[in-house]
Amino acid sequence: MWKQLDQNLKIRLLGEGLFNLCYWMYFPFIALYFTATLGTSLAGGLLMLPPFISLLGNLASGSLADSYGRRPIMLLGAVMQTLMFALFACSFSPWVDYVAFIGAGLGGALYRAPSLAMVADLVDEQDRRGVFALFATTNNIGSVIGPALVPFSFSTIGNLCYLQLLVSCLFIRLAFSFSLKKANLFIHIHLARMSLKKLRSSI
Numbered sequence: 448m449w450k451q452l453d454q455n456l457k458i459r460l461l462g463e464g465l466f467n468l469c470y471w472m473y474f475p476f477i478a479l480y481f482t483a484t485l486g487t488s489l490a491g492g493l494l495m496l497p498p499f500i501s502l503l504g505n506l507a508s509g510s511l512a513d514s515y516g517r518r519p520i521m522l523l524g525a526v527m528q529t530l531m532f533a534l535f536a537c538s539f540s541p542w543v544d545y546v547a548f549i550g551a552g553l554g555g556a557l558y559r560a561p562s563l564a565m566v567a568d569l570v571d572e573q574d575r576r577g578v579f580a581l582f583a584t585t586n587n588i589g590s591v592i593g594p595a596l597v598p599f600s601f602s603t604i605g606n607l608c609y610l611q612l613l614v615s616c617l618f619i620r621l622a623f624s625f626s627l628k629k630a631n632l633f634i635h636i637h638l639a640r641m642s643l644k645k646l647r648s649s650i
Contacts, residue, residue: 453569456578459562464585466528471593477548484541493545497552504556509564517561517568524558527551 452460481490512520531550538544563579570578 451574452578456566456569459565460582460585463582464589467586467589468593468596469589471590472596475594481541481545485545497549500549501552501556504553505560508557508560511557512561512564517565520561521558521565524554524556524561527554527557 478490478494481493484490485493508520508524528551531547531554534547534550535544538547566578566582567575
């Protein structure tokens with residue numbers, strides 16, 4: 448499976464795997480952090496907002512990708528996450544952390560839909576299930592190992608964790624800058640092959 452993957456998907460798999468590993472080092476504990484700094488009632492109310500913002504981002508990302516292209520929207524989502532985790536690292540207030548938390552979630556939502564469409568473009572229909580399963584497995588591994596690494600890595604969930612997340616986002620941003628320049632060519636070739644197959648089957 449790995450040898451058959453397009454180069455762009457290999458880079459994505461490594462970058463997203465690293466990002467998810469670091470992401471899950473802090474995400475399970477973010478509610479505890481806001482509860483300790485803002486209070487139980489206020490933190491509970493504030494944490495109801497990010498899922499709705501992510502939902503709006505998921506709804507908007509598909510239409511934005513159709514209008515402006517998948518690569519720009521994926522880069523926008525990766526850059527947003529990079530900037531938000533940089534804000535986490537430099538934060539001086541829990542309210543700044545909250546804004547960064549919402550922004551990172553929105554960036555991830557913008558990234559998600561075009562990234563799935565990219566897999567559909569670059570992978571043949573009979574292989575898509577296996578590729579999607581490979582990405583899902585990588586994400587699930589990160590969600591399991593990430594929280595388990597925290598006690599062995601950090602005494603507290605602080606700036607060092609956020610800096611690791613920043614490095615992961617920068618990796619994804621740079622990887623796409625160098626590798627996705629050829630993605631449009633691969634997509635056009637793939638679509639041309641599919642059209643040729645349909646034409647041959649109709650003759």
